[in-house]
Amino acid sequence: xxxxxxxxxxxxxxxxxxxxxxxxxxxxxxxxxxxxxxxxxxxxxxxxxxxxxxxxxxxxxxxxxxxxxxxxxxxxxxxxxxxxxxxxxxxxxxxxxxxxxxxxxxxxxxxxxxxxxxxxxxxxxxxxxxxxxxxxxxxxxxxxxxxxxxxxxxxxxxxxxxxxxxxxxxxxxxxxxxxxxxxxxxxxxxxxxxxxxxxxxxxxxxxxxxxxxxxxxxxxxxxx
Numbered sequence: 001x002x003x004x005x006x007x008x009x010x011x012x013x014x015x016x017x018x019x020x021x022x023x024x025x026x027x028x029x030x031x032x033x034x035x036x037x038x039x040x041x042x043x044x045x046x047x048x049x050x051x052x053x054x055x056x057x058x059x060x061x062x063x064x065x066x067x068x069x070x071x072x073x074x075x076x077x078x079x080x081x082x083x084x085x086x087x088x089x090x091x092x093x094x095x096x097x098x099x100x101x102x103x104x105x106x107x108x109x110x111x112x113x114x115x116x117x118x119x120x121x122x123x124x125x126x127x128x129x130x131x132x133x134x135x136x137x138x139x140x141x142x143x144x145x146x147x148x149x150x151x152x153x154x155x156x157x158x159x160x161x162x163x164x165x166x167x168x169x170x171x172x173x174x175x176x177x178x179x180x181x182x183x184x185x186x187x188x189x190x191x192x193x194x195x196x197x198x199x200x201x202x203x204x205x206x207x208x209x210x211x212x213x214x215x216x217x218x219x220x221x222x223x224x
Contacts, residue, residue, distance in 0.1 A: 008046055011036045012060050015053055016098035024054060024105055054102075059213040061099040066202045066209075068092040073198055080194025082131075082140045083181035090157060090173050103161040120158070124150045130201055137193040140184050149184065 014035035018027045029050055033040040047053040072088035073079040079088060094100065127150035134140040160172065188194075 020097035059209045065092045080191030082184045083177045087177035124154050139194040
């Protein structure tokens with residue numbers, strides 16, 4: 001049954017499922033419309049083209065990853081330690097198959113960003129700033145160089161996402177968490193401050209991505 005219109009999230013869900021199943025290059029706008037149960041023209045009332053839809057899928061997937069990270073951290077009694085924050089955030093990323101597929105395909109903008117030196121450096125700086133916040137709260141060892149730690153974790157995370165081994169991902173994530181527990185955690189009994197810092201950081205990222213997505217939709221409509 002073809003519906004005259006649906007919520008944008010229904011379209012993005014359909015696109016994400018098809019991307020996970022087929023890869024971005026193989027997905028057609030008419031296939032997304034069919035999966036969402038709308039006429040193809042409805043998609044073009046929301047998005048200028050397939051690349052615009054891809055950007056919306058990426059932003060929404062990243063928001064969902066961040067929200068899932070918050071849920072995992074808050075449910076863990078030791079979730080505010082740096083090693084547990086790491087495990088939960090990377091686990092959340094690897095729970096989104098469409099996002100991983102977009103990291104793996106060389107022709108997608110997301111893979112390009114993972115290889116763009118300026119974007120990578122911006123992520124490292126943001127990570128280092130967060131690590132310094134945790135050091136100030138006594139969650140991360142003060143003698144560690146936050147910039148070096150952030151750069152190493154950025155490199156590791158990108159390699160894991162782009163290569164995405166089908167076997168042993170959980171073990172790899174937990175193994176890195178165990179290394180961080182030894183190298184970076186202070187052993188603080190109460191990691192509530194780490195949780196609070198992470199939630200504030202994550203919610204700011206969600207707000208930024210949701211605002212960018214809303215602006216993109218408005219801009220696309222105004223150009224019609």
